[in-house]
Amino acid sequence: MISHRLLLRAGFMRQLAAGMYSLLPLGLRVVRKIENIVREEMDAAGAQELLLPALHPLELWEKTGRAEYWGDELMKLKDRGGRQFCLGGTHEEVITQLAAEVKSYRELPFTLYQIQTKFRDDPRPRGGLIRLREFTMKDAYSFDRDVPGLDVSYGKMLEAYHKILRRVGLPYHMVEASGGGMGGWDTVEFELPTETGESHYLRCEGCGYAATPEVAKATGEVAESAEAELALERVETPDQRTIEQVTAFLGLPASKLVKTLIYKAEGRVVAALVRGDRELSEDKLRALLGVRKLEMAEAATIARVSGAPVGFAGPVGIKGAEIVADEELRGERNFVTGGNEADLHLRNVNWGRDFEVKQWGDLRNVEAGDSCPKCGEALTAYRGIELAHIFKLGTIYSEALEAEFLDEDGQRKAMVMGCYGIGTTRMMAAVVEQFQDEAGIIWPPAVAPFDVVVICVNQDDEIQRGLAEKLYRELGEAGLEVLLEDRDERPGVKFKDADLMGIPGQVVVGRLAGEGKVEVRRRGGRTETVEAEQVKGTLDELLNEDTSG
Ligand SMILES: [Zn+2]
Numbered sequence: 001m002i003s004h005r006l007l008l009r010a011g012f013m014r015q016l017a018a019g020m021y022s023l024l025p026l027g028l029r030v031v032r033k034i035e036n037i038v039r040e041e042m043d044a045a046g047a048q049e050l051l052l053p054a055l056h057p058l059e060l061w062e063k064t065g066r067a068e069y070w071g072d073e074l075m076k077l078k079d080r081g082g083r084q085f086c087l088g089g090t091h092e093e094v095i096t097q098l099a100a101e102v103k104s105y106r107e108l109p110f111t112l113y114q115i116q117t118k119f120r121d122d123p124r125p126r127g128g129l130i131r132l133r134e135f136t137m138k139d140a141y142s143f144d145r146d147v148p149g150l151d152v153s154y155g156k157m158l159e160a161y162h163k164i165l166r167r168v169g170l171p172y173h174m175v176e177a178s179g180g181g182m183g184g185w186d187t188v189e190f191e192l193p194t195e196t197g198e199s200h201y202l203r204c205e206g207c208g209y210a211a212t213p214e215v216a217k218a219t220g221e222v223a224e225s226a227e228a229e230l231a232l233e234r235v236e237t238p239d240q241r242t243i244e245q246v247t248a249f250l251g252l253p254a255s256k257l258v259k260t261l262i263y264k265a266e267g268r269v270v271a272a273l274v275r276g277d278r279e280l281s282e283d284k285l286r287a288l289l290g291v292r293k294l295e296m297a298e299a300a301t302i303a304r305v306s307g308a309p310v311g312f313a314g315p316v317g318i319k320g321a322e323i324v325a326d327e328e329l330r331g332e333r334n335f336v337t338g339g340n341e342a343d344l345h346l347r348n349v350n351w352g353r354d355f356e357v358k359q360w361g362d363l364r365n366v367e368a369g370d371s372c373p374k375c376g377e378a379l380t381a382y383r384g385i386e387l388a389h390i391f392k393l394g395t396i397y398s399e400a401l402e403a404e405f406l407d408e409d410g411q412r413k414a415m416v417m418g419c420y421g422i423g424t425t426r427m428m429a430a431v432v433e434q435f436q437d438e439a440g441i442i443w444p445p446a447v448a449p450f451d452v453v454v455i456c457v458n459q460d461d462e463i464q465r466g467l468a469e470k471l472y473r474e475l476g477e478a479g480l481e482v483l484l485e486d487r488d489e490r491p492g493v494k495f496k497d498a499d500l501m502g503i504p505g506q507v508v509v510g511r512l513a514g515e516g517k518v519e520v521r522r523r524g525g526r527t528e529t530v531e532a533e534q535v536k537g538t539l540d541e542l543l544n545e546d547t548s549g
Pocket of ligand 1: 204205206207208209372373374375376377
């Protein structure tokens, strides 16, 4: 990614190991600016800052079921006594245990936040600061008496997030997303739209609706096939397992095939059917089945229910598996499925006649070109960098960890929670991804490491050196954060480095210093030659200009 390359070249960070970076002084200054904006908006929204440990007893994560849910992504370790710990990937468990101290409705609601280091054992850390094993984020948690209270707390955080992103200066889309397997609702991701991002989502240019392919509602009309039902046929398909192999072998389009995906869902075995050219959404399947935990069945389970090796399962004659099917298949006739025998597929399969569907539902990922569920216009595919993520948790954690309070009516109730995260180190990379040119970074003033760099072109020229040092002092006294470029380098090197580093204001003290004049430049914007006394005023003017184009 371009941000990775530029942040390394410009001296903002260094890699220690895969997914782990040291922030150098310039990088830390940017991250601190981002943190301060986040902190100010959290405080303004009524949230209170605290600091929780990074090291957690593993049993806390076992109580909520998340140790299992996270699996290897959770960094685990043992102390000398053999007790198990983990390095926090998030802090729901720790904060809920702390909140359990609250006993009465009179102490609610409240929202707590921290800016903390998080750890994730990502198998493929990449993209510089985008996917890390160790990173910092701000995570906030709200605690309320009931769902209407949660809606208010959530609304305040949503507003604060809009303010944070506007102040940083990043464009963003609000994208409906999935809360994953931990339940939760009203999940919204704030995405920076960029070709280099690793998130995928769909957006309607008409009304602004945006959602991930897994959660966007499929709303197109189901087209009824006009075909008459034909007699079921067995087709030998030696070693043809994948959709690509079977379609090529039979000379049919993928839309004529139906995929049978076998899942284990909290003790049930489910055969989920989607058209061969579609992707199944596990989020939608989880919601349809009403389960939190869902995993692809392993070969042994597939063999038990289908009687065949992996790649040949189908709905006809399958045993011990509930059949659920995507709505789109209602209109399909005479399709091809696995034959539940090695090297066998079935042709002219029809639901109702050849097998029964226990449950129909919207199960497929929505694709670019599908219609917007709000206004019907065609959806466009986007890629983005996830900047922030908020959702309503309800009582999942408070029930598991007994964070209860005595309500006004004398009833003991579990606190109703919301959760709000924003990546601060990632945000630095996202800003660079958005604001740069061939010469380097162009920091928006709000998060720049310094406001202005004073460049002394010729360090051996006493007049230039004297004026540069004077301006450095005066601008600093006037409240600006100033960097003095006083290295003994060639002018070309100094200009190149200043552009690479991307500090928004540049004051160039060169040949005109003898006449008391200097050049004032906006990185990525215009340049003016002014009297030394006018530098501050010109800088204020130039730094207020919008150069984001
Ligand atoms: Zn729309």
